Amino acid sequence: MLEENLMTFMRNELQKFQLILSSDYSEAAENQEKEDESSTADPEQAKGSREAFLKLSLHFLRRMRKDDLADCLWNRTCATECTQKLKSSLRKRFCCVFEGLAKAGNPTLLNQIYTELYITEGGDREINEEHEVRQIEATSRKQRVQEKTIRQENIFKASPEKDKPIRTVMTKGVAGIGKTLLTQKFALDWAENRSNQDIQFIFPFTFRELNVLREKRFSLVELVHHFFNESKEAQICRFNDFQIVFIFDGLDECRLPLDFSNNEVLTDVTESTSLDVLLTNLIRGKLLPSARLWITTRPAAANQIPPECVDIVTDVKGFTDVQKEEYFRKRFVDQKQASMVISHIKTSQSLRIMCHIPVFCWISATVLENVLKTRQGRELPKTLTELYIYFLLVQSKVKQLKYEGGAETDLTWSPESKKMIESLGKLAFDQLQKGNLIFYETDLAGSGIDIKAASVYSGVFTQIFKEESGIYQDKLFCFIHLSVQEFLAALHVHLTFVNSGVNLLDDRQPKQRLSKAFKNQPNVRKLHQTAVDKALQSPNGHLDLVLRILIGLSLPANQTLLRGLQTQTANVSQSNQETAEYIKKKISDGLSAEKSINLFHCLNELNDRSLVEEIQQYLKSGSLSTRKLSPGQWSALVFILLSSEKGLDMFDLKKYSASEEALLMLLPVVKASNRALVADCSLSQRSCETLSSCLSSKSLRLQSLDLNYNNLQDVGLKQLSEGLRSPYCKLERLSLTACSLSEHSCETLASVLSSPSCSLRSLNMSNNNLGESGLQRLCAELKNKHCQMETLILDQGGEHRLKPDVRKYWGELEVDMNSVNRHLRLSDNNTEIRQVEDEQPYPDHPNRFQTCWQLMCRNGLTGRCYWEVEWKGAVLISVSCKGIKRSGKSEDCRFGRNDQSWTLECSDVFGFAVWHVNRETTIPSPSAPHRVGVYLDHPAGTLSFYNVSFGRLKHLYTFCATFTEPVYPSFGLWSGASVSL
Numbered sequence: 001m002l003e004e005n006l007m008t009f010m011r012n013e014l015q016k017f018q019l020i021l022s023s024d025y026s027e028a029a030e031n032q033e034k035e036d037e038s039s040t041a042d043p044e045q046a047k048g049s050r051e052a053f054l055k056l057s058l059h060f061l062r063r064m065r066k067d068d069l070a071d072c073l074w075n076r077t078c079a080t081e082c083t084q085k086l087k088s089s090l091r092k093r094f095c096c097v098f099e100g101l102a103k104a105g106n107p108t109l110l111n112q113i114y115t116e117l118y119i120t121e122g123g124d125r126e127i128n129e130e131h132e133v134r135q136i137e138a139t140s141r142k143q144r145v146q147e148k149t150i151r152q153e154n155i156f157k158a159s160p161e162k163d164k165p166i167r168t169v170m171t172k173g174v175a176g177i178g179k180t181l182l183t184q185k186f187a188l189d190w191a192e193n194r195s196n197q198d199i200q201f202i203f204p205f206t207f208r209e210l211n212v213l214r215e216k217r218f219s220l221v222e223l224v225h226h227f228f229n230e231s232k233e234a235q236i237c238r239f240n241d242f243q244i245v246f247i248f249d250g251l252d253e254c255r256l257p258l259d260f261s262n263n264e265v266l267t268d269v270t271e272s273t274s275l276d277v278l279l280t281n282l283i284r285g286k287l288l289p290s291a292r293l294w295i296t297t298r299p300a301a302a303n304q305i306p307p308e309c310v311d312i313v314t315d316v317k318g319f320t321d322v323q324k325e326e327y328f329r330k331r332f333v334d335q336k337q338a339s340m341v342i343s344h345i346k347t348s349q350s351l352r353i354m355c356h357i358p359v360f361c362w363i364s365a366t367v368l369e370n371v372l373k374t375r376q377g378r379e380l381p382k383t384l385t386e387l388y389i390y391f392l393l394v395q396s397k398v399k400q401l402k403y404e405g406g407a408e409t410d411l412t413w414s415p416e417s418k419k420m421i422e423s424l425g426k427l428a429f430d431q432l433q434k435g436n437l438i439f440y441e442t443d444l445a446g447s448g449i450d451i452k453a454a455s456v457y458s459g460v461f462t463q464i465f466k467e468e469s470g471i472y473q474d475k476l477f478c479f480i481h482l483s484v485q486e487f488l489a490a491l492h493v494h495l496t497f498v499n500s501g502v503n504l505l506d507d508r509q510p511k512q513r514l515s516k517a518f519k520n521q522p523n524v525r526k527l528h529q530t531a532v533d534k535a536l537q538s539p540n541g542h543l544d545l546v547l548r549i550l551i552g553l554s555l556p557a558n559q560t561l562l563r564g565l566q567t568q569t570a571n572v573s574q575s576n577q578e579t580a581e582y583i584k585k586k587i588s589d590g591l592s593a594e595k596s597i598n599l600f601h602c603l604n605e606l607n608d609r610s611l612v613e614e615i616q617q618y619l620k621s622g623s624l625s626t627r628k629l630s631p632g633q634w635s636a637l638v639f640i641l642l643s644s645e646k647g648l649d650m651f652d653l654k655k656y657s658a659s660e661e662a663l664l665m666l667l668p669v670v671k672a673s674n675r676a677l678v679a680d681c682s683l684s685q686r687s688c689e690t691l692s693s694c695l696s697s698k699s700l701r702l703q704s705l706d707l708n709y710n711n712l713q714d715v716g717l718k719q720l721s722e723g724l725r726s727p728y729c730k731l732e733r734l735s736l737t738a739c740s741l742s743e744h745s746c747e748t749l750a751s752v753l754s755s756p757s758c759s760l761r762s763l764n765m766s767n768n769n770l771g772e773s774g775l776q777r778l779c780a781e782l783k784n785k786h787c788q789m790e791t792l793i794l795d796q797g798g799e800h801r802l803k804p805d806v807r808k809y810w811g812e813l814e815v816d817m818n819s820v821n822r823h824l825r826l827s828d829n830n831t832e833i834r835q836v837e838d839e840q841p842y843p844d845h846p847n848r849f850q851t852c853w854q855l856m857c858r859n860g861l862t863g864r865c866y867w868e869v870e871w872k873g874a875v876l877i878s879v880s881c882k883g884i885k886r887s888g889k890s891e892d893c894r895f896g897r898n899d900q901s902w903t904l905e906c907s908d909v910f911g912f913a914v915w916h917v918n919r920e921t922t923i924p925s926p927s928a929p930h931r932v933g934v935y936l937d938h939p940a941g942t943l944s945f946y947n948v949s950f951g952r953l954k955h956l957y958t959f960c961a962t963f964t965e966p967v968y969p970s971f972g973l974w975s976g977a978s979v980s981l
C-alpha cells in the first residue's frame with residue numbers, strides 16, 4: 001500500500017516536471033494552482049513533500065550531468081509558486097479602487113465599477129501639445145465608425161495583418177481618461193485567471209515610484225526584487241525562461257532623462273546601473289528582449305520613446321455616450337437618480353463633453369448626488385464653474401462634519417477650510433505656471449507649504465489633494481485631476497484680485513496690495529480682459545480652462561456660493577457685461593476655431609448666449625442663407641455646428657450659403673466632417689489654396705470632397721494638390737466634374753497618385769477637357785505601386801476598375817456532377833455543397849471521387865479567371881489537373897497532397913494553410929475568414945487567394961507554377977463542412 005502510494009506520488013510529480021520543462025510551461029503553473037485549490041491535504045505537508053521530491057530529482061539530474069535541465073526545473077518550479085504569490089498580491093492591490101483619490105473614502109470593487117473604455121488601435125506618434133480639454137472636445141466631434149477598437153485584455157494580441165508578435169505597446173490618453181485603471185484591470189484579470197494565462201509574471205510599475213529612486217543603482221533583477229518581494233523570496237534571477245509583462249504607467253510623470261541616444265548598451269539582467277540606463281535598454285530590447293512592455297502616457301510625452309522601440313500605439317478616448325450612461329447606472333444605486341443625472345448632463349454641453357473623461361464622471365456624480373439630496377429646490381449645476389464650486393463645497397462640508405465636529409447648519413467656509421483653500425490654490429497656480437501635475441517636498445516648499453501641512457491637507461481634502469507613499473521612499477502629492485488644479489488656480493487668481501487688488505496674470509503689475517480705495521470696489525473687468533488676452537496668446541490653449549472658470553466665478557450665483565472666502569464684494573454686474581462685450585469683440589477678430597470655441601464657452605459661463613441664439617433663430621427660420629453675417633456671427637455658426645450632438649457625417653455648404661466667403665468662414669467644420677459637399681458654390685483658385693491648407697491639417701477628418709461645377713481651373717487644382725500630397729490628408733474620394741480642367745491637371749493628379757502618402761481610391765474627372773494625352777498620362781500612373789485607386793470616372797461615362805481589384809475577370813463555375821463524391825449533397829441549383837453521412841444515389845462513373853469527399857468543376861481554365869466561395873467548417877479550395885486520381889491512396893487523390901493540385905485549406909479550428917506536393921505552409925488567418933476569392937492567371941503561371949470582407953480583397957497567398965494544361969476549380973470538404981459557389 002505504501003509502495004503504491006509512493007509510486008503514484010512520484011509518477012504524478014515526474015509528469016508535472018515533464019510539463020514544466022516543456023514549452024507549455026504556463027499550463028503546468030495553472031494546473032498546480034488548481035490542484036492546490038482543490039486539494040484536501042494539509043497544504044504545508046503537501047508542500048514539504050513536493051519540495052523534498054524536487055531536491056531529490058535535482059540531485060539525480062546533476063548526477064546525470066543534466067545541469068541545464070536541473071537549473072531550468074528549479075527556476076520554473078520556484079516560479080510557479082512565485083506566480084501564485086504574485087497573483088495573490090496583485091489581487092489584494094487592485095481588487096478595490098478609491099475613485100478619484102489615493103487612500104481615503106469608501107473602497108469600490110474594481111470589477112463592480114469598471115466600465116469598458118473606448119480604446120483605438122493605430123494611434124499616431126505626433127506630439128499634441130494642445131490643452132487636453134481641446135483634445136477631448138475634438139474627440140467628441142470625431143466620427144468613430146472607421147476606427148479599429150481594442151479591449152484591454154487583447155492589448156498584446158497582434159491583428160492578422162501584423163507579421164510579428166507585439167513586444168511594446170504605448171497607450172496614450174489625456175489626464176483622468178482611465179489609463180491607470182486600464183492597466184490595473186489588465187493585471188487584476190490576469191491575477192484572477194480571467195485572461196492572458198500564457199503570461200507567468202506581470203510587474204506593474206509607475207514612473208512616480210521610479211522617480212524617487214532615480215539617484216540609486218539597480219540591476220533589472222534587483223529592481224524587480226525591490227518592488228516585488230515574491231520574486232526575491234523565490235530567488236528568481238533568470239527571466240529568459242518566462243513570459244513577462246512590465247507595465248510602466250505615467251511616462252508623462254517621468255523625471256528620468258531617458259537618453260536613448262547616448263546611454264551605454266546593457267544586456268545583463270544582473271548588472272547594476274542607473275535607472276535611466278536600465279529602462280532605456282529594456283525599452284530598446286537590448287535587455288531581456290523576450291519581455292513585453294506596456295507604457296502609458298499623456299499625449300504630449302509620447303515622443304520620449306523612439307518610434308522604432310514601439311510596436312503598436314493605442315489611444316484611450318474615454319467613454320462613449322453609451323459607456324457614460326453605463327458608468328452612472330453602476331455608480332448610483334437609485335436608478336431614478338441615475339436617470340436624472342444622465343438627463344441633466346445631456347442638457348449641458350460643457351458637462352457632456354467633459355464626461356468623456358472617467359474621472360470627471362466621478363466628480364459629476366459626487367456633486368450631483370450631494371445636490372440631489374440637499375438642494376431644497378435649487379437647480380443642478382450646469383456649468384463647469386458651478387460644478388467645481390459645489391465640489392469644493394461638498395469636500396469642505398465633509399471636513400467640518402468629520403474632522404471638526406461641526407453641524408450641518410454651520411457656515412460652509414470655516415477658518416481652517418479657508419486657510420487650506422488659500423494654500424492649495426497658491427500651490428495649484430504656482431505649479432500650473434511650471435507645468436507640474438506631480439509635486440515633491442521641494443515643490444511644496446516653493447509654494448510655502450511644509451510637508452506636515454501637505455499631509456494634513458491630503459488627509460482632510462482627500463478627494464481634491466492626494467498624498468501617495470507606501471513602497472516609495474518619498475511622499476508624492478498631486479491634485480486628483482488637471483481640471484481640479486486649474487479650478488483652484490483660477491479661484492486663487494480671483495480671490496487674490498478681489499481681496500487684495502493684485503492681478504496675478506498681469507506681469508507688468510507689482511505683486512503687492514493696492515490702495516484701500518481700490519479694494520473697496522474691485523472691478524473684475526480688468527482682470528478678465530488680462531486673462532482673455534493672455535489665453536489668446538497661448539499657442540496650445542494651456543489657459544483655456546483657467547479662463548473659462550475665472551470668468552464663471554464672477555457670475556452672481558457663484559459669488560453667493562463663494563461668500564465667506566472673499567473679504568471684499570466684487571462689482572460684477574457691470575463688469576460681466578463689459579467682459580461679455582470684450583469677448584464678442586475678440587471673437588470677431590478672426591481667431592482660430594479652437595480659440596473662438598473657448599471664448600463661446602466663456603460666454604456660456606456668463607450665461608450670455610445672445611450670439612448663438614441669434615444664429616439658431618436664423619437656422620430655424622431658414623433665413624440664414626439670405627443674410628449677411630458678421631465675423632462674430634460666422635464664428636457662432638461654427639460653434640453651433642461643431643457642438644452638434646448629431647455629429648458631422650456630411651457637411652453641405654449650400655445649406656448655409658453657396659459662396660466662397662461661406663467656405664472660408666466654415667472651414668473648421670469642413671475639417672471636422674467626414675464628407676463635404678461644396679458643389680456649384682462659385683469657388684475660385686483662392687478657395688483651392690485654403691482647402692489645400694485644410695487638407696494638410698493634422699486634425700483633418702475629411703474623407704470625401706465634392707467640388708463639382710466650380711471654376712477651379714488647372715491653377716486651382718495645382719494648389720489643391722499640395723494638400724492632397726500631405727501625410728495628414730485622409731481623403732479617399734474626390735469629385736471634380738466640370739471644373740474647367742485640362743490635360744495639365746492630369747499631369748498634376750498623376751504626380752499626386754504616385755505619392756506614397758496619397759490615399760485616394762475614387763476620382764471623378766467627368767466633363768473636363770482632359771485630352772487623349774492627359775488621359776494616357778493619368779492611366780499610366782495607375783500602374784504605380786503607390787497608387788491605391790480603385791475607381792476612375794471619365795468623360796466616356798464608363799467606370800474603369802483598376803488594380804488591385806481582379807474581379808473584372810469574374811467567371812461562373814459549374815460543378816462536374818460526374819466527379820462528385822457520394823458523401824457530398826448538392827442543392828440550390830448545384831451551387832450549395834454539403835458533406836453528409838448518408839451516401840447520395842449518384843451513378844457510377846470513372847471520374848467520381850471514391851476515397852476523398854471532393855468534387856471538380858467543368859470549367860477547364862487556360863486564361864484569366866476569378867471566382868468566390870463561402871465556406872463553413874473545414875474545406876479545401878483548389879485548382880487541379882484533370883488527370884488527378886479519383887481513388888486509391890489519399891496522397892494521390894487528395895487536393896494539395898500531389899503535383900496535380902494547388903490548394904488553400906481553411907478551418908475554423910486549425911486556421912489557414914496552403915498545400916502542394918504534400919508540403920504545407922501555414923498562413924495568418926484573417927479576422928473575417930469565411931469568404932475566399934480565387935484568381936487564376938494561367939498564362940502568367942500564378943494562382944492567388946484572397947480574403948473577401950465587406951467587398952474588399954486582402955491577399956492571402958500566391959502560388960507560382962508553370963501550367964501546361966487546363967486546370968479546374970475543385971473543392972474538398974471535411975465532416976459537416978459546406979461550400980457555397
